[in-house]
Amino acid sequence: MIPDAARTEVLRRIRAAESEHRVRVLLAVESGSRAWGFESPDSDFDARFIYVHERDWYLSIDDKRDVIEYPIVDDIDLNGWELRKALRLFRSSNPVFVEWIQSPIVYLEHESFAAKCRDLLPAVYSCLRGIHHYRSMAKGNYKGYLREALVPRKKYFYVLRPLLAVRWIETHGTPAPIEFHKLLPLLDGQHELVADIQRLLEQKRATPELGLAPQIASIHAFIEAELQRLEGLEPEPMQPSIDATGRLNELFAHYLRA
Numbered sequence: 001m002i003p004d005a006a007r008t009e010v011l012r013r014i015r016a017a018e019s020e021h022r023v024r025v026l027l028a029v030e031s032g033s034r035a036w037g038f039e040s041p042d043s044d045f046d047a048r049f050i051y052v053h054e055r056d057w058y059l060s061i062d063d064k065r066d067v068i069e070y071p072i073v074d075d076i077d078l079n080g081w082e083l084r085k086a087l088r089l090f091r092s093s094n095p096v097f098v099e100w101i102q103s104p105i106v107y108l109e110h111e112s113f114a115a116k117c118r119d120l121l122p123a124v125y126s127c128l129r130g131i132h133h134y135r136s137m138a139k140g141n142y143k144g145y146l147r148e149a150l151v152p153r154k155k156y157f158y159v160l161r162p163l164l165a166v167r168w169i170e171t172h173g174t175p176a177p178i179e180f181h182k183l184l185p186l187l188d189g190q191h192e193l194v195a196d197i198q199r200l201l202e203q204k205r206a207t208p209e210l211g212l213a214p215q216i217a218s219i220h221a222f223i224e225a226e227l228q229r230l231e232g233l234e235p236e237p238m239q240p241s242i243d244a245t246g247r248l249n250e251l252f253a254h255y256l257r258a
Helices: 004-021 085-089 096-098 115-123 127-145 152-170 178-186 189-205 217-231 245-258
Strands: 025-029 045-053 065-068 078-084 106-109 151-152 213-216
Touching: 004 025, 004 045, 004 078, 004 106, 025 078, 025 096, 025 115, 025 213, 045 085, 078 085, 085 096, 085 115, 085 213, 085 245, 106 115, 115 245, 127 152, 151 152, 152 178, 152 189, 152 217, 178 189, 189 217
Parallel strands: 045 078
Antiparallel strands: 025 045, 025 106, 065 078, 151 213
């Protein structure tokens, strides 16, 4: 949940960015731990947005800056991508953009932008790229944080979520939802593991900093077994629709006119 005061301030800053840069924001969402559902009481607000310039901005042969970034102030981290950049990344199944358009926390949306993008996922999304991304994320966080006797327990979620995202893609052949609780049913039948995850989740939501603590045996065993299984996984590549670029161009043109 986003407190009313924080939501109001995020929206104020978005409107200020629109005025400062002469752009129109098409979508603004929360990303990161608050959107994933395992935020701590002191987690930042990671607000991300997609914006479009006035038409004349695009009538140039020169490359121009295609991001808007602001420093973190009062725990609000605000930045955005220009529309053409965002749709190019979408065409390559960029996992960040795919998560933004699925965020359950929406600050504002212009003309159902996220819904229109989600409609294009079957034509655009590559399960192969999604699996490679989440497998790499899980492996990197495991190697970076979870191999000592004492571990930063919050980092378990930064390995568990991508591992379960891979399972979702394998099982359903679609992008994984970003909310952690929607991925947990993939562990049905593993009662001790799920109970330990739920207990840790409650602690993270209630505690500003979990700190270092001994490994949790059930979670650690699952992570190591799953990482070993994924070492040999080579999913069949899915070719994006040959019409994907055309449909993305139509979407771009629509919001350039709107």
